[in-house]
Each structure stands twice: as structure tokens, then as C-alpha cells.
Amino acid sequence: MKETLIKTEKLSKSFSNGGVMQHVLKNIDLQLYKGDFTVIMGASGAGKSTLLYTLSGMDTPSLGTITYGGRAISDLSPDELAIFRRSACGFVFQQIYLIDGMSVMDNILSAGFLVSRDKKALIRHARELCKAVDISEETQKKFPSQISGGEAQRAGIVRALINSPEILFADEPTGALNSKTGLDVLDTLTKFNEQGQSVVMVTHDMRSARRGNRILYLKDGVILGECDLGKYVHGHRARHEKLSAFLTEMGW
Amino acid sequence: MKKHIFPIGLVLIFAIELAVLIAFAIQDSDNLQDAVAINEAVQSVQMDWNMIEHHTNQTALDYVVLDNNGAVLFKTKDGLSESLNAAIIHQDTILDIKIAAATDRTAAGKIIIYSHSAQLFQKQKQTAVIIFSAAIFVQCCICICYSIYLNHTIIKPFSKLKNFARRVAGGNLDIPLEMDRQNLFGSFTESFDLMRTELKKARIAEAEADASKKELVAKLSHDIKTPVASIKAASELGNALTDSEKLKENYMQIIHKADQINTLITNLFTATLEDLKQLSVTPADMESTELKSLLENSDYLHLAAIPDIPVCLLYADKLRLQQVFDNIFANSYKYAHTNIDLRIYRNSTHLMVDIEDYGGGVNKSELPFLKDKFKRGSHTDDIEGAGLGLYISDYFMKKMRGILTIQNGCNGLIATVSIPLSGAI
Numbered sequence: 001m002k003e004t005l006i007k008t009e010k011l012s013k014s015f016s017n018g019g020v021m022q023h024v025l026k027n028i029d030l031q032l033y034k035g036d037f038t039v040i041m042g043a044s045g046a047g048k049s050t051l052l053y054t055l056s057g058m059d060t061p062s063l064g065t066i067t068y069g070g071r072a073i074s075d076l077s078p079d080e081l082a083i084f085r086r087s088a089c090g091f092v093f094q095q096i097y098l099i100d101g102m103s104v105m106d107n108i109l110s111a112g113f114l115v116s117r118d119k120k121a122l123i124r125h126a127r128e129l130c131k132a133v134d135i136s137e138e139t140q141k142k143f144p145s146q147i148s149g150g151e152a153q154r155a156g157i158v159r160a161l162i163n164s165p166e167i168l169f170a171d172e173p174t175g176a177l178n179s180k181t182g183l184d185v186l187d188t189l190t191k192f193n194e195q196g197q198s199v200v201m202v203t204h205d206m207r208s209a210r211r212g213n214r215i216l217y218l219k220d221g222v223i224l225g226e227c228d229l230g231k232y233v234h235g236h237r238a239r240h241e242k243l244s245a246f247l248t249e250m251g252w
Numbered sequence: 253m254k255k256h257i258f259p260i261g262l263v264l265i266f267a268i269e270l271a272v273l274i275a276f277a278i279q280d281s282d283n284l285q286d287a288v289a290i291n292e293a294v295q296s297v298q299m300d301w302n303m304i305e306h307h308t309n310q311t312a313l314d315y316v317v318l319d320n321n322g323a324v325l326f327k328t329k330d331g332l333s334e335s336l337n338a339a340i341i342h343q344d345t346i347l348d349i350k351i352a353a354a355t356d357r358t359a360a361g362k363i364i365i366y367s368h369s370a371q372l373f374q375k376q377k378q379t380a381v382i383i384f385s386a387a388i389f390v391q392c393c394i395c396i397c398y399s400i401y402l403n404h405t406i407i408k409p410f411s412k413l414k415n416f417a418r419r420v421a422g423g424n425l426d427i428p429l430e431m432d433r434q435n436l437f438g439s440f441t442e443s444f445d446l447m448r449t450e451l452k453k454a455r456i457a458e459a460e461a462d463a464s465k466k467e468l469v470a471k472l473s474h475d476i477k478t479p480v481a482s483i484k485a486a487s488e489l490g491n492a493l494t495d496s497e498k499l500k501e502n503y504m505q506i507i508h509k510a511d512q513i514n515t516l517i518t519n520l521f522t523a524t525l526e527d528l529k530q531l532s533v534t535p536a537d538m539e540s541t542e543l544k545s546l547l548e549n550s551d552y553l554h555l556a557a558i559p560d561i562p563v564c565l566l567y568a569d570k571l572r573l574q575q576v577f578d579n580i581f582a583n584s585y586k587y588a589h590t591n592i593d594l595r596i597y598r599n600s601t602h603l604m605v606d607i608e609d610y611g612g613g614v615n616k617s618e619l620p621f622l623k624d625k626f627k628r629g630s631h632t633d634d635i636e637g638a639g640l641g642l643y644i645s646d647y648f649m650k651k652m653r654g655i656l657t658i659q660n661g662c663n664g665l666i667a668t669v670s671i672p673l674s675g676a677i
Contacts, residue, residue, distance in 0.1 A: 010564040010598075012674075014539075023537040026565045026675035029600075063539060063563045222675030 002033035011064035039212030090160030094175040098144040150181025314366040425452040426582035484510040533651035550577035556592035565674040613660035
């Protein structure tokens with residue numbers, strides 16, 4: 001029996017565009033489980049990123065509730081929501097948003113200082129994470145403009161994990177990377193997931209989607225279907241075929 | 253007069269404020285010292301000079317007596333100017349004390365008469381602030397009352413008129429326009445309601461004409477079908493009896509054409525049943541909270557208490573849904589005229605709105621036919637109606653992928669409107 005991390009009930013998100021309401025998410029009932037690598041797929045404009053930002057507390061739902069560990073985060077004040085995001089969530093975006101004027105290590109630590117004041121423990125944790133994602137000590141001292149896109153994204157993942165979040169949200173993390181560096185980033189995410197890190201990733205890339213054990217397909221703001229792929233095994237053909245069949249069925 | 257009470261009140265307050273301002277402007281400065289009292293004080297001090305410590309103040313003034321060295325010999329109370337410098341700053345009156353015993357009548361000391369002009373000015377200022385604050389408060393109250401009055405007499409009636417026009421445009425003529433004849437637009441809006449009743453009459457007449465047309469068509473079709481059947485039967489008989497190939501061919505031609513006429517008559521009959529399907533239904537996403545205003549609009553007699561509405565996104569045509577609720581409430585008003593119970597709940601695919609009255613319901617045998625075209629309950633003969641309301645409502649709900657169910661409850665008839673959740677179906 002899996003432990004539920006996030007649960008939504010009739011979650012809806014609407015935006016007003018020139019006085020016309022656009023309903024991007026519609027009555028979504030969803031449960032995200034601890035330790036899962038959940039992948040959200042769908043065509044452009046299906047509401048994938050909106051769902052990710054609403055689930056993570058970056059945006060508030062228009063209707064419905066989101067509960068995290070039995071607590072309704074949809075009712076939290078902006079300040080309480082910010083504290084929730086800092087401590088419980090990690091974020092990896094397509095654009096990495098490292099601060100140019102700070103070294104890689106300082107970028108990582110700046111996120112850690114938002115939650116903890118124990119500098120020594122933070123540096124120790126950051127070094128462990130950097131080692132796990134193959135960021136050398138030399139690279140840690142460099143500035144963002146001096147490192148490759150793949151290194152920058154791996155640094156972004158370390159920054160997202162520095163506060164040991166319960167859940168890591170990734171929005172198209174390989175979207176701005178070439179094939180090789182994208183693969184490195186996916187390997188990194190898979191590695192952390194195998195160590196128990198819960199991951200929710202939005203992607204429209206099938207290669208990225210294969211890394212997940214649970215695939216959700218979103219269409220017009222509704223979860224059209226989901227597919228249980230099971231644990232990721234490199235080069236497992238049946239898994240790939242199952243995903244292809246699911247996406248074909250969904251009209252991808 | 254009632255309509256002008258607020259502007260008159262405001263003008264009155266302005267007039268009072270103006271009067272107070274003028275009164276302040278022309279008021280005499282009352283800070284001059286009383287010369288007689290001053291003289292009396294000086295005289296009494298001069299008389300008691302040698303026993304100044306036993307001197308008593310016989311005037312209403314406050315003063316301080318100093319010797320030539322500036323030492324205080326006497327004072328009526330504390331807090332007065334006790335030096336010449338302080339007296340000059342405070343604009344007090346300073347006079348010499350001359351003793352009759354002295355040969356040269358030189359000043360033996362000074363008397364400082366305390367000036368109360370500062371306290372007087374402060375008092376006037378306080379009075380002015382209190383009067384103007386009170387005036388502004390009263391003005392604010394009048395403005396708020398006037399806004400409420402305007403909202404009640406102009407904005408709300410126009411809002412009702414807007415909803416009314418929307419319903420009429422949507423074809424719902426059952427709900428009257430609630431208007432107070434006393435308000436500014438009472439008689440003006442009454443004519444709108446008159447228009448609604450005339451339109452309704454016209455619609456009922458049209459429905460009746462439609463019904464009689466249908467009856468006529470049904471009757472004619474029956475009348476036509478009977479001789480056609482006879483022609484066909486006679487032709488079949490003729491065909492069986494004759495040996496002539498030419499005649500057989502002619503009989504077959506007659507039989508074929510009789511069948512064709514029969515089909516055309518059947519088509520003509522069914523076509524009249526399809527005309528209602530011209531009504532367009534365009535569902536879209538809407539928040540469930542919007543149901544509250546729809547139900548409030550329909551329940552214009554306020555016989556139902558609207559419960560909490562489960563929050564979700566619905567897929568419905570707001571205008572048509574309003575017509576459905578309008579029709580159900582109007583039916584309840586017409587046939588039961590009791591309080592109405594509302595229950596709103598949700599399952600995984602629909603949001604259900606139960607509307608139950610206390611009218612005892614209808615005969616069980618009539619329940620399956622209530623949503624049929626031109627069908628009405630057995631106890632509705634003396635109440636006007638065309639028997640189309642529930643038929644159209646059911647049609648609208650089906651078009652929205654929803655369901656309208658009618659059943660007997662514990663107290664009366666229960667109409668359940670099941671509205672699909674957005675993305676669920």
C-alpha cells in the first residue's frame with residue numbers, strides 16, 4: 001500500500017483572458033504517492049505545467065482542494081505557502097535560473113539558507129549531492145557562465161534537493177538541453193528516485209517519460225488516462241512498447 | 253417629497269455649516285481685559301501694599317504682584333506669568349503699583365494681569381472642530397443612506413430587469429418581473445411584465461394551435477390512410493383476379509403509389525414532433541457556485557433555502573439551465589405552492605440538485621409520462637399550461653449530457669437535475 005503524498009479533490013484552475021474565463025484544469029481528482037516517479041504528459045496547452053505549479057503550491061487553485069500530508073495547502077496564506085514550498089518541495093525548471101554573480105556552490109547554498117542556518121551541515125550536504133551528480137569541486141567554484149548546460153541543470157537539481165524536499169517537481173528539465181546532457185540529467189533524476197526521492201515531472205518527450213513508473217495523460221485540463229509502467233529498467237523493450245501503446249490510445 | 257428628502261437634508265447641513273462659518277467670521281474678539289476690574293485690582297493692591305501678604309483678590313481676574321526687584325509678593329494662583337519677560341510673551345497686562353505714601357509717586361512694584369485669550373481661542377477651536385465633525389458625520393450618513401436608497405430604487409430594479417430580459421430572450425415567460433410600483437421605474441417596468449404576459453398568452457395560443465394542427469394532421473392522416481388502404485386492397489384483389497399482364501402491371505403501379513402516399517403521410521405526421529429540436533444548447537464550463545444565482549433567480553418567491561453547493565467545475569449551458577430551474581420552480585409554485593426543499597450533492601460524474609415540494613406528488617401511473625410532449629398531470633385542468641415545460645427541460649438536460657428525473661418523494665414531487673461535471677463525461 002503506497003503512502004499518499006498529495007491528494008487533490010475536484011481541482012480546477014481558471015484564468016480570465018480579456019474577460020473570458022479559460023478553464024485550464026477541470027475537476028481533477030488525483031493522488032501522488034511517496035517514492036513514485038510520476039510523469040505528466042499531454043499536448044501543448046493541455047494544462048501540464050499549470051497542474052504542476054498548482055500541485056506544488058506555486059499557484060493557487062480556483063476551485064477544489066489540495067491536501068499534503070492531511071493538510072489542505074489550498075487554504076494556506078501566501079506566507080504559509082512559501083514556507084511549505086521551501087521545506088517540502090524542490091523545483092527544477094527548463095530554464096535553470098542560476099544566479100550569474102554567484103558560484104555554483106553559492107547558488108546551491110542560497111536555497112539552503114532559506115530553510116537552515118547550519119552552514120557547516122549545508123555545505124556537507126551540498127558536497128554529497130554534488131558528488132552524487134558528478135559535479136567536481138572545481139566546477140562547484142565556477143560561475144554559471146563557465147559551466148555546460150548539463151552541469152548547470154545538475155546543479156539546479158542539487159539546488160532543488162538541498163533542503164531534502166519530500167517531492168521534487170520538474171518542468172521539462174531536459175527541454176533546453178541536447179541529447180547527451182539531457183540523458184545525464186534523466187539519469188540523475190532516476191538515481192535520486194531509486195534512493196526514494198518522489199519526483200513529479202512534466203514532459204512531452206517520450207524518452208524522458210520512460211523514466212517514470214506512473215504516467216498521467218492530460219487532455220484539455222482533464223486526466224484522460226494513466227499507465228503503470230513499473231520500476232524503470234534501462235533498455236526494457238516491453239516497457240517502451242507499453243508506453244507507446246498507452247500514448248497511442250490517448251491520441252498522442 | 254420622499255424622493256427629495258436626501259438632497260434637502262444635504263443642503264440643510266451645508267447651510268448650517270455655512271452659518272457656523274459666518275458666525276465665526278463676524279464674531280467679536282472677546283479677549284480684551286475688563287478695564288474696571290483691572291483698576292479695582294490695582295487699587296486693592298495699592299491699598300494693601302504694606303500688608304500684601306494678607307491681600308485678598310476681590311476681582312474675577314488672576315494676577316501676580318512683583319516688587320521692583322522682580323520678586324513675587326502675591327499671586328492669585330499658580331501657573332501665572334511670574335516675571336515681566338513671561339508676561340510679555342503671554343501678552344499679559346503689566347501695570348505699575350504706586351503707593352500714596354511715597355512723595356514722588358514712583359512705582360513700588362508691578363502687577364501682571366493674566367490674559368485668558370489663549371484658553372478662549374483654544375475653546376473656540378474645539379467648538380469649531382466638534383461642530384464640523386458632527387456636520388461631516390451627518391453628511392456621510394446621509395450620503396450612505398442615499399446610496400442605499402439609489403441602489404434599492406434604481407440599480408436593483410435595473411438588475412432585475414436585465415435578468416428578466418435574459419429569461420424572456422431565452423424563451424422563458426413563466427416568471428413575472430417583480431417590481432414595486434412605488435419605486436422610480438415601477439410603472440415603467442410594469443409594462444415590461446405586461447409584455448411578458450401577452451407573449452405568454454401568444455405562446456400558449458401558438459402551442460394550442462400547434463396541438464390542434466397536430467391533431468388535424470393525425471386526423472387527416474388517418475382519414476387519408478383509410479381510403480388509401482381501401483384503394484390498395486381493391487388493387488391487390490384486382491391484381492389477383494385478372495390474367496391480363498397489362499392490367500396486373502397497372503394494379504402493381506397503383507399498389508406501389510398507395511404505399512408511397514402512406515409513407516409520405518407518416519413522414520408528415522412525425523415531422524411535427526421534431527420541430528422542437530431546433531432549440532440550440534451550447535454547454536460550456538461554469539463554476540458550481542454560479543448555481544446559487546440561478547436558483548435565486550428561479551425561486552423568486554423565496555420558498556427555498558439554498559444549501560452549500562459542493563465546489564466543482566460544471567459543464568452546462570447557463571441560459572438553458574436557468575430555464576430548467578425556472579420551469580421546475582414555476583411548476584412547484586403553480587401546482588403545489590408550498591415550501592421547497594433543496595439538496596445539492598455530487599458524485600464522480602454529476603452534481604445533483606434535488607428540488608422537492610410538499611404538494612404530495614402525482615399519481616404513480618402518471619410519473620413516466622410527465623416529461624412527454626403535451627402531457628400534464630390529472631389535477632392540472634384548471635391551471636394554465638401547455639404541457640411542454642418538462643419536455644423542453646428534459647430535452648435541454650439531455651443536450652447538456654445531464655439528466656432530469658421526476659419522482660415522488662416523502663413530501664411531494666422531487667425533480668432531480670443532474671448536471672455533468674466538466675471533463676467527467
